[in-house]
Amino acid sequence: MREKVTAVFDIGKTNKKFFLFDKNFQEVYREYTRFENINDEDGYPTEDLERLKIWLKEVFDRILDAKKYNITSINFSTYGASLVHLDENDEVLTPLYNYTKEISKDVIDSFNEKYGPELDFAVTTGSPVSGLLNSGIQLYWLKHTKPEIFKRIKYSLHLPQYISFIFTGIPVSEHTSIGCHTALWDYTNKDYHDWVYKEGINKILPKIVSTETSINMNYNGKRIKIGVGIHDSSAALLPYIRSVRKKFILVSTGTWSIAMNPFSEEALKASDIESSCINYMRINGKAVKASSLFLGNEYKEQVKKLTDHFQVPPEYHKTIRFDHDIYLEIVKDFEYMYRWISFSDDRMPKLTRIPYDQFEHAYHQLMVELVLLQVESIKTVSGKDNIEKLYIDGGFSDNEVYIQLISHYLRNMKLSTTDSSLGSALGAALCISDVRLNSKFLRKNYALKKHVPVIIQ
Structure with missing residues (x-):
């Protein structure tokens, strides 16, 4: 009888890893890869999202076809501060902007002017305004500097949820991604910050579900429990x-x-x-x-x-x-x-x-x-x-x-x-x-x- 295992993709900025764990959470299989960065429209290095997607599917399909293990569930862990923007056809609209990329100071000043004082805002959201290191500020930047692209966004998914979406086709949000220096969350009111609603950003953020949520799906003819990412x-x-x-x-x-x-x-x-x-x-x-x-x-x-x-x-x-x-x-x-x-x-x-x-x-x-x-x-x-x-x-x-x-x-x-x-x-x-x-x-x-x-x- 094939061994029942949980599969995990662990996506770092440098190493992309795949693991299988047995019922006692002992590692029984692993493989690693690395990709060269590509450049965004400004020539700034960023993740090769298409290559990553191909690798994810290739690895998972290969392990399933090998029939050595019985994969009963899969989840995804990735770095934060990164958003994937999808249009109405579920096509990716922009590069996965690198959180180290600098954006115009005018954008930051405009945001602080509307929603400051800066220190009060940082205390409320649990994070100072730090450019693209805040995924919320990325959305504000897109809205005000690339309005034509922003208008085409149906969903903006944090990277863990996008990786899950590749396998499920279901867009969701969850707390750990929202809570990691995004400038989106009001820790006092335990809800999105007022600015998110004022800017209409909430409309492109999918429904929040528990991080422990899993979706039972038929994947390539096999019933698998698929997590929403973390x-x-x-x-x-x-x-x-x-x-x-x-x-x-x-x-x-x-x-x-x-x-x-x-x-x-x-x-x-x-x-x-x-x-x-x-x-x-x-x-x-x-x-x-x-x-x-x-x-x-x-x-x-x-x-x-x-x-x-x-x-x-x-x-x-x-x-x-x-x-x-x-x-x-x-x-x-x-x-x-x-x-x-x-x-x-x-x-x-x-x-x-x-x-x-x-x-x-x-x-x-x-x-x-x-x-x-x-x-x-x-x-x-x-x-x-x-x-x-x-x-x-x-x-x-x-x-x-x-x-x-x-x-x-x-x-x-x-x-x-x-x-x-x-x-x-x-x-x-x-x-x-x-x-x-x-x-x-x-x-x-x-x-x-x-x-x-x-x-x-």
């Missing part, structure tokens, strides 16, 4: 919420490093917004206090420069292990040496300065500076809550230098890491399951590792 950061959080009994902070790392406190009872304050704190949303609509850093992107850019500077192989940085002596040498007369590319910080110098003659030293310096930013981010979301448990998943969970530094600077917290490849995928699988989890789940399914500080103070 934002990847919220997906990564879900297995912890369902299996950990004590309060915790989760840092989900990748292109973005997002520190999340799902237990904060306080509404966001102006001081939180000024400290780069925003709200995400749990699948039940409850706010999650979160602080985002473009840490993975910054790491990638800086390592590229270091690799060129020291003329080492591109993968050399992955071989570096934490060196206690190098660390002590760096912090003895510590000063900031890196100028960031992806964001600004008051302490960064005007120009990057590398006084070291070895890659290892420059790399440790980089990691100390990045981790100090990460520690601030964790402390910000912790607020007044006395939270002792800290989990780190995603790409940096495999980086020994990062982990040793975090465990040193946050010695008051019990640090654990989990398998870097499964976080949001397992969350998406759990989302459409009614299985109850126990405290052993993370150890069994996430290769949970506990860490103790090794740096002597």
Whole structure:
């Protein structure tokens, strides 16, 4: 008899992944791919949506035809801040605009003038106005700069729901995508913000359904339960919420490093917004206090420069292990040496300065500076809550230098890491399951590792 499994597509900006999980949520199959970006009409790099769609269908149909597994359900986890706009024939109208693309300051100023004051708006919606990083602002931008295209939009779907739509043909919205720095949601009134109704944006946003919704469908002659998709950061959080009994902070790392406190009872304050704190949303609509850093992107850019500077192989940085002596040498007369590319910080110098003659030293310096930013981010979301448990998943969970530094600077917290490849995928699988989890789940399914500080103070 073929094994019953849940399928998950986990779509990151860099890696596109497909997983199969058995009834105990053990991974039984995986495959990865990457695509080159294409350019939008302004020449800005963005996701090749058509190629992604072809790959999704090809992989799923191939696994179904192979008849090795009995796929009973499928769900989708993807990055956020991205919308797919469909016309009345369900055709895609625009490129999947990259959330790092800048839009005219006039558009932002016009929005703030209508719906400000800016700080009050940010507190209410759980996110400052940040251009295309807010999917709501993308809709405002389209309406006021590309009105002919905007008039043709029948539905605007967040990326997780569009991936689901490819398989179901049913357009929906759900809380985790709406709640991730979109500027669409009023966290006080638990509804779309007034501006959404005033601009008529609500008319192209499909009906909101529970993130746990699944649609029973006949797909290629087989009955399959198809989920509506989930934002990847919220997906990564879900297995912890369902299996950990004590309060915790989760840092989900990748292109973005997002520190999340799902237990904060306080509404966001102006001081939180000024400290780069925003709200995400749990699948039940409850706010999650979160602080985002473009840490993975910054790491990638800086390592590229270091690799060129020291003329080492591109993968050399992955071989570096934490060196206690190098660390002590760096912090003895510590000063900031890196100028960031992806964001600004008051302490960064005007120009990057590398006084070291070895890659290892420059790399440790980089990691100390990045981790100090990460520690601030964790402390910000912790607020007044006395939270002792800290989990780190995603790409940096495999980086020994990062982990040793975090465990040193946050010695008051019990640090654990989990398998870097499964976080949001397992969350998406759990989302459409009614299985109850126990405290052993993370150890069994996430290769949970506990860490103790090794740096002597």
